[in-house]
Each structure stands twice: as structure tokens, then as C-alpha cells.
Amino acid sequence: MSAVTEQSSQVKIQVKDLHKSFGSNNVLKGIDIDIREGEVVCVIGPSGSGKSTLLRCLNKLEDITSGKVVVDGFDVTDPKVDINEVRRHVGMVFQHFNLFPHMSVAENIMLAPVELKKMNKAQARERALELLERVGLKDKADARPASLSGGQKQRVAIARALAMAPGIMLFDEATSALDPEMVGEVLQVIKELAESGMTMVLVTHEMGFAREVGDRVIFMADGVVCEEGEPEQLFGNPQQERTRDFLSKVL
Amino acid sequence: MAQGSESVEGKTYVIGTDTTFAPFEFRKDGELTGIDMDILQAIAEDQGFKVEVRSLGFSAALAALSSNQVDGVIAGMSITDERKDIYDFSEPYFESGVQMAVANKDEDVKGYEDLEGKTVVAKTGSEGESYAKSISKKYGFKVKSLDQSATMYESVKSGSAVAVFDDYPVLAYGIAQGNGLKTVTDKVPGGSYGFAVNKGENTALLAAFNDGLAELKANGEYQKILDEYLADPSAAVPSNFFDLVAKSFPALMTGLWHTLLVTAISFAIAMALGLVFGFLKISHNIVLRGIATTFVNIFRGTPLLLWAFMFYFGLPQLTGWEISVWTAGVLTLSLNAGAYVAEIVRGGIQSVDPGQLEASRSLGLGYGKSMQKVVVPQAFKMMTPSLINQLIISLKDSSLLLAIGFGELLYQGQQIYAANFRVTETLLIVGVIYFIAIMALTKLANYADRRFNK
Numbered sequence: 001m002s003a004v005t006e007q008s009s010q011v012k013i014q015v016k017d018l019h020k021s022f023g024s025n026n027v028l029k030g031i032d033i034d035i036r037e038g039e040v041v042c043v044i045g046p047s048g049s050g051k052s053t054l055l056r057c058l059n060k061l062e063d064i065t066s067g068k069v070v071v072d073g074f075d076v077t078d079p080k081v082d083i084n085e086v087r088r089h090v091g092m093v094f095q096h097f098n099l100f101p102h103m104s105v106a107e108n109i110m111l112a113p114v115e116l117k118k119m120n121k122a123q124a125r126e127r128a129l130e131l132l133e134r135v136g137l138k139d140k141a142d143a144r145p146a147s148l149s150g151g152q153k154q155r156v157a158i159a160r161a162l163a164m165a166p167g168i169m170l171f172d173e174a175t176s177a178l179d180p181e182m183v184g185e186v187l188q189v190i191k192e193l194a195e196s197g198m199t200m201v202l203v204t205h206e207m208g209f210a211r212e213v214g215d216r217v218i219f220m221a222d223g224v225v226c227e228e229g230e231p232e233q234l235f236g237n238p239q240q241e242r243t244r245d246f247l248s249k250v251l
Numbered sequence: 252m253a254q255g256s257e258s259v260e261g262k263t264y265v266i267g268t269d270t271t272f273a274p275f276e277f278r279k280d281g282e283l284t285g286i287d288m289d290i291l292q293a294i295a296e297d298q299g300f301k302v303e304v305r306s307l308g309f310s311a312a313l314a315a316l317s318s319n320q321v322d323g324v325i326a327g328m329s330i331t332d333e334r335k336d337i338y339d340f341s342e343p344y345f346e347s348g349v350q351m352a353v354a355n356k357d358e359d360v361k362g363y364e365d366l367e368g369k370t371v372v373a374k375t376g377s378e379g380e381s382y383a384k385s386i387s388k389k390y391g392f393k394v395k396s397l398d399q400s401a402t403m404y405e406s407v408k409s410g411s412a413v414a415v416f417d418d419y420p421v422l423a424y425g426i427a428q429g430n431g432l433k434t435v436t437d438k439v440p441g442g443s444y445g446f447a448v449n450k451g452e453n454t455a456l457l458a459a460f461n462d463g464l465a466e467l468k469a470n471g472e473y474q475k476i477l478d479e480y481l482a483d484p485s486a487a488v489p490s491n492f493f494d495l496v497a498k499s500f501p502a503l504m505t506g507l508w509h510t511l512l513v514t515a516i517s518f519a520i521a522m523a524l525g526l527v528f529g530f531l532k533i534s535h536n537i538v539l540r541g542i543a544t545t546f547v548n549i550f551r552g553t554p555l556l557l558w559a560f561m562f563y564f565g566l567p568q569l570t571g572w573e574i575s576v577w578t579a580g581v582l583t584l585s586l587n588a589g590a591y592v593a594e595i596v597r598g599g600i601q602s603v604d605p606g607q608l609e610a611s612r613s614l615g616l617g618y619g620k621s622m623q624k625v626v627v628p629q630a631f632k633m634m635t636p637s638l639i640n641q642l643i644i645s646l647k648d649s650s651l652l653l654a655i656g657f658g659e660l661l662y663q664g665q666q667i668y669a670a671n672f673r674v675t676e677t678l679l680i681v682g683v684i685y686f687i688a689i690m691a692l693t694k695l696a697n698y699a700d701r702r703f704n705k
Binding site for chain 2: 059061084085086087088090091092094096098099100101102111112115116157160161163164
């Protein structure tokens with residue numbers, strides 16, 4: 001609440017001159033992005049270009065070296081802002097799912113609502129079952145994560161990220177660790193989420209999916225935004241040599 | 252005739268003694284008895300004071316006296332010039348002398364001249380040791396020093412030494428108990444035994460001891476005590492193995508109980524210490540991490556026994572606090588195990604995939620909550636086998652506390668074989684009890700592990 005900043009309510013995420021270095025290694029070298037409410041932004045680019053680091057700076061899983069990141073009205077670079085509060089507004093899905101193996105599927109989803117005292121256990125379970133139904137896994141509520149397939153695990157992870165009803169969802173290569181035959185079921189869930197009007201940022205290697213679902217595609221290389229635009233334009237008529245070079249290799 | 256203004260009447264003095272120096276002090280049916288004990292009790296009764304006897308072992312009793320953990324020591328101790336520099340002695344209460352003994356079946360060693368190139372044993376710091384050393388050059392033998400009569404006799408019987416030099420009454424008593432030795436030389440008249448207090452301290456106690464001793468000698472009580480132990484030493488010695496088991500069982504069970512109790516208390520404290528220092532070790536704060544690393548390195552990098560001596564003998568001298576053998580024992584075991592548990596905790600937490608913490612933090616849970624709900628439960632599951640292992644190590648390590656006279660299982664075993672000289676059989680019984688206790692503990696811990704860490 002404390003750090004509501006100036007810009008219009010349209011903009012959900014604002015990144016200004018973001019720099020991030022690990023020691024002497026400069027991974028992000030000045031990123032500027034605005035993402036509007038309901039927009040689906042896909043970030044593509046070669047390995048090591050800084051895509052994942054950018055995403056992780058948005059909910060401060062990485063400390064920000066310099067620059068400004070405003071998410072849902074909170075300036076996350078302001079030390080006075082309670083980052084835990086911000087994170088409740090931002091769901092995140094990881095490449096390796098990171099489900100909690102010592103809890104059942106439902107307990108994974110119930111953890112945040114119950115521990116953050118948003119709901120009692122019964123309400124949280126009801127909410128978990130709703131979310132599981134949405135990702136098509138209601139019958140797995142009491143299973144252990146270890147008994148699920150990769151695709152099922154990632155769908156549970158999405159349901160878990162939705163448990164606090166976030167306004168923004170971040171996907172960090174959500175399908176990269178999946179067997180090819182399971183990619184479809186996860187992309188389907190993400191697509192439905194996009195169609196529901198959720199603001200989303202996806203770091204992805206699925207070019208076809210980025211083209212189909214994205215409102216905007218950002219191509220990153222060497223720690224900077226090299227080119228951005230609507231999918232048709234970026235994939236169909238890339239302006240930069242780097243972009244053309246990258247696309248020729250992956251398409 | 253008492254010197255000093257203080258009176259000893261009604262006071263209780265703590266007296267240190269050897270664990271096992273039959274017939275001067277030894278355990279019979281669990282009770283400490285012997286010439287020293289009877290003389291001390293008779294004098295205390297005569298002079299109207301009370302004594303609380305601590306059976307520590309000879310060297311430990313002297314260390315306890317120096318650190319004022321005890322008021323006096325009576326332990327069949329010869330009065331020597333070196334000792335007179337540090338302690339004040341009573342009038343001699345027993346005229347001793349050194350004798351040499353060899354194994355019963357040994358027909359080769361009949362005198363000192365047969366010892367050429369051989370090894371003999373003697374008790375550390377005893378008259379026997381200094382006598383053996385004084386003639387060792389002349390006859391060309393080596394002297395090995397051991398701490399207890401029973402172990403000295405065992406090494407002669409087993410052949411690792413050919414002869415033992417010991418005080419004649421002790422040898423005589425042991426031989427009468429069937430320790431398998433025989434004496435081959437005449438008694439060398441020598442040292443007399445005295446009761447000792449710290450130099451310049453407890454003068455009233457010392458004076459009372461002298462008065463009481465004179466009284467006992469005058470009324471014949473003194474001779475009665477000596478006769479009881481020296482004239483007919485073939486007291487009730489268990490005749491067979493099962494008799495030995497039955498006789499020693501109550502004392503060994505007390506020992507087992509102390510072993511389990513000191514291990515349980517120490518391990519509970521070690522868990523708390525280990526959790527705190529384990530978390531500090533993974534802290535981002537360099538000072539906290541330094542504190543934890545220092546703690547772990549100190550207690551992992553030094554022997555357990557050193558800390559037992561340090562806490563029991565050193566700390567009282569440094570601080571002036573009186574430290575009970577339980578406190579010293581628990582401190583020693585818990586700090587040692589705590590250092591290992593800290594490493595187990597650190598390793599357990601670091602073995603949890605960092606993605607788990609990130610996932611929890613990304614949901615908006617704080618660091619503490621994330622640790623509590625997500626990381627620690629998984630870490631604990633991985634730590635359990637190592638923790639069970641450490642618990643068993645601590646239980647076995649508790650036997651080292653016998654060095655400060657803590658009455659645990661192995662100590663009780665020592666007390667028993669020191670009186671009856673059946674070392675092997677007694678150690679066998681003690682070993683079986685340890686084995687059964689540890690097997691039971693392992694089964695229990697594994698059951699709990701399966702039950703709670705599914």
C-alpha cells in the first residue's frame with residue numbers, strides 16, 4: 001500500500017533501466033519494459049541472454065543491482081516495501097515445478113492461504129479443489145507429488161501459484177523440463193489462463209506458443225531488449241540482425 | 252589438641268578416593284568398602300564429623316583435591332617428598348612396602364636378575380613405580396605404568412608384561428582372591444600411607460584425622476580393621492560366571508541407567524545447540540557464521556576426554572564454582588554432540604533443493620515460515636539417519652566419563668572387576684549390556700523414523 005507510484009492504472013509492471021550483476025558478470029544491462037493489465041508478454045532469446053534473471057527480478061527472487069521495478073503499484077526496489085506482500089500479488093511457475101514433496105497436492109496449494117491467514121483449512125481446501133478442477137486434476141488432490149507425471153506436476157504448480165488469487169503470473173520456462181508429449185496439456189492450461197485476462201510474463205522456448213498466445217514478444221540478447229513487438233511482426237518481419245539470426249536457428 | 256579455631260563437629264567433608272585399590276578401597280555388593288573406608292568412617296564417627304566419599308580414581312582424586320573439588324584424599328597414598336610440597340599429610344596410618352609378583356605358571360622369573368630385557372608394570376605415581384624405576388637400569392628392564400591394579404594383573408597374566416610391582420597388601424589381597432599371580436621377592440620396606448589435604452587448607456580436618464587415628468590405635472579398633480582385610484581376604488567371591496552375573500547385575504543396571512540418562516539429557520541439549528548453530532552456519536551474516544564455525548571447530552577438533560577433565564577439574568579452579576560430576580558430564584557430552592549435530596543440521600538444510608525455498612518465498616511466505624514449513628521438514632527427514640548415528644556415538648562416548656568418576660556402565664564394571672579380578676568376564680557382561688541397549692535404541696529410532704518420516 002505504501003508505495004503506490006504515479007503511473008496510470010493501466011500499467012501492471014514497470015521496469016526502468018534495470019541492471020543486475022552477479023559479481024563482475026553483468027547479466028542485465030539496462031532493461032525498460034511496461035506491461036499493461038491483461039497483457040500476455042512472451043520473453044524469448046538465447047541461453048544466457050538474461051530472460052530468467054529479468055523474470056526473477058520482477059518478484060525480487062534476485063536482488064536488483066540498480067534501476068526500478070514497480071509491480072502492481074509496489075516499488076520492489078524500495079527497502080520499505082514488504083516484499084512478501086508484493087509476492088502475494090504475483091504467482092510464479094518454475095521450470096522444475098518445485099512442488100513440496102512432503103505435502104499432498106492439495107496441501108501444496110493450501111499452504112500459502114492457510115499460513116498467511118487468508119483462509120481457514122476448510123476454505124483453503126475448497127479453493128484448492130476448485131483450482132485443481134480448473135487444471136483437470138481434482139482426483140489427484142490427496143496424491144503425493146512424487147506419484148504425478150511431469151505435466152501433472154506443472155499443472156499442480158500452476159494451481160498453487162493461483163492460490164492467493166494473484167493479478168500477475170510469471171512463467172519461467174514452464175515446459176522446458178517436460179517430456180514432449182506432456183507439453184501440450186500444460187500449454188493448454190496457460191492458454192486458458194491467458195484468455196481469462198490474467199497479466200502474464202512468460203519466458204519460453206515454445207516459439208509457436210509465443211506466437212499464438214502472446215500479445216507481445218520481447219527478444220532479449222546479451223542482457224538487453226534487442227527487439228520487441230507483436231508476434232506477427234516480430235516472427236514475420238524481424239528488424240534486427242540478431243533476431244533474424246536467433247529465429248533462423250530455432251524455427 | 253585440635254589446631255585452628257574451627258571445629259569439625261557436625262560438618263560434612265567430601266573425601267576423594269581411588270576407584271579400586273583393594274583391600275584399601277573396593278566395592279563389595281555395590282558398597283564402597285576397604286581399610287581406608289573403614290578407618291575413615293571410624294575416625295569420622297570418633298571425631299563427630301561426616302564424610303561424603305567420592306570414588307574418582309587415584310589420579311582424578313588428586314586432581315580433584317588440587318581443584319578443591321574435594322576436601323581430602325584417602326587412597327592408599329604413599330607419603331613422598333614431592334607430594335608433601337603440594338599437600339599436607341596426616342600421621343601415617345599404614346606401613347606399606349613394595350613386592351614383585353609374576354604369573355602363577357611363570358617358572359622363569361624368580362628375582363630381579365631374571366628381568367633383563369623384559370617389561371614390568373607398575374601403578375602410575377605409586378611407590379611400586381618409583382621402586383621399579385630405581386632398579387630398572389641395574390637389572391635392564393622396562394617399566395610400563397598403568398592406572399589400575401586389575402589391569403596390571405591382567406597384563407601380567409596375558410604376558411604383555413612379565414611382572415608387577417605393587418604394594419604388598421594389595422598384592423596379597425589380589426592373590427588371595429585368585430588373581431592368578433604369585434609373589435617371588437621379599438617385601439621392600441618403604442612408604443607409609445597418609446591422608447592428604449590441600450597445603451594450608453582444612454587444617455581442622457587434618458588434626459581431627461590425627462586425633463581419631465591415635466584414638467583407634469589406642470582402643471584396638473585399628474588392628475581389628477587391618478585384620479579383617481589382611482588376615483582373611485578370601486571374602487565372598489562369585490564362584491562361577493552366572494553367580495558373577497547375578498552379583499554384579501544391580502550395580503550394572505544402575506550404571507546402565509546413568510548411561511542412558513546422561514546420554515538422553517545431553518542429546519536433548521545437543522539437538523537444541525545443533526539447531527541453533529546449524530542455522531547460524533548457513534546465515535548470511537559473517538559474524539554469526541563465524542561464531543558457529545568457531546563453536547563447531549573447537550568441540551569437534553578437541554578430544555571429548557579433555558573437556559571432561561576441563562569441566563570437572565579445570566573450571567572449578569578458574570571460577571571457584573563447585574561443579575558436580577553430572578554437570579561436567581552433561582556439559583562435555585552435549586557440547587561435543589552439539590558440534591556434530593550442528594554439522595548434520597547444516598548439511599541437511601543445504602541438501603534441500605534451493606528451488607523449494609524459492610517456491611515458498613514466491614508464494615509470499617517469509618524466510619522463517621518457509622524454513623519451518625518447507626525446508627526443515629525435508630531436511631529433518633534427511634538428517635534422521637545421521638542423528639540416530641550421533642545418538643549412538645554419544646551413548647558410547649558417555650563411557651569416557653568414567654575418567655572423572657561418573658558412575659556409568661563401564662565404570663560400574665571397573666568397580667566390580669577391581670574387587671574380584673575377573674576382568675574378562677566382567678567386561679564381557681558389560682559389553683553385552685551395551686550391545687543390547689544400543690540395538691534396542693537403534694530399533695526404536697528406526698521405527699520412529701519410519702513412523703514419522705514417511
